[in-house]
Amino acid sequence: MMQDALNIKSPIEPDVIDKLTAGTRVLLSGVIYTARDAAHKRIVESLDSGEELLFDPRGQTIYYAGPSPARPGQVTGSIGPTTSGRMDAYTPRLLAYGLRAMIGKGNRSEAVREALVQYKGVYLVVVGGAAALIARSIKQAEVVAYEDLGPEAIRRLIVEGFPAIVANDAHGGDVFEQGKAEYRRGR
């Protein structure tokens, strides 16, 4: 049987991250920030040039997502995860700078997995394509940086009961490897 989902707060405290293990389902409540390809490029360019950051990732949770437009009266449009692997090139740098958690879909590079262990971070996944369902757990959304990027702008989200699964924990656990090993049929 599958265990019940764990309720956790975001930003995720280091002692909580330490206890999370790959494969655990969680319900996240609190503050998360959306950022995807174009925003990552800008954040890292700012770090490189020593410019002031419009969004400070230290201690925070980044959600790789770019929502569809909100209808009038709705907080957000659909807001599922995008493929995390495209952010792998930027991630070790951000973890070294103090980013603590990421949410997306799909597996990460070895460099990211090592950085998660080194800097005590966690990578969560949400169900790709369950974007309408996920939208229900978003209580507030506001653009806080790079508005010109449209769907790729950085948004500050307040979430309640946001359903995610621990994919890579701070101790090297990897849900993709574990899951595949369990269900692969030998050849």
Next chain:
Amino acid sequence: MREIEAGKITETIARLCHEANYELGEDVVAALKKAEQSEESPLGRAVLRELLENAQIAREGLFPLCQDCGTAVIFLEAGQDAHVVDGDLHAAVEEGVRQGYTDAYLRKSMVRQPFSARVNTGDNTPVVLHTDIVPGDRFRIMVMSKGGGAENMSRLAMLKPAQGREGIIEAVVTAVDEAGGMPCPPLIIGVGIGGTAEMTMLLAKRSLLRLVGQPSPDPEVAELERDILERVNDLGIGPMGLGGRTTALAVHAEVMAAHIASMPLAVNLQCHSARHREAIL
């Protein structure tokens, strides 16, 4: 000669964009339900249940199925005995996508100058339009909203004829294995075999328009589809890559003749949010 108003084409495409993004096809829903019954992984079953719930929420009309409302890929079969009046055909198609994506609150995901500035065009144009001239006086319009995550995992391989059937299976299974959870499994796997480099990619894409799991009418191709599906589902990738038996819902292969020196193979992956709709004018 039968006349088709350009405005009618625009209106139809706008409607199809809207419907495709809010109403998951009954064939896809049925395939997901069947997978939920047979999936052995508890986490995999939980993912499949979320997808079915997501489809219900989207159907209510406030939230599209996925935030990635895709590139608008349009297949147009134009009957040779009809002609378009009151406007330019390509412009009418683009206007349909522009209106559909705007009015239905769909995400606009196209960026101009992809190798440098990457500035969003703001209306999800340009479209990718494939036009065929066919007998008759009707226009058949198929709209596919193709998400970027799955499209990124496409493969083209110019295999050697000596690699044969097993070479095809190996190459498709490897492509799916390397893609892992990234293209949003459970997948529908489009396979193109034969033709030329560009034609085999088109065959693979076109196969995704079939009802999920509808086998090829050619028994030998249908058998190949079944064998690839079995091998893919032995990979253990499972729903969203979290482990399980359901890595793909179906394999659709389209085959055409090839040059004596060639065996082109294309793999075009479709995520579980398989969004396409068609209409006949």
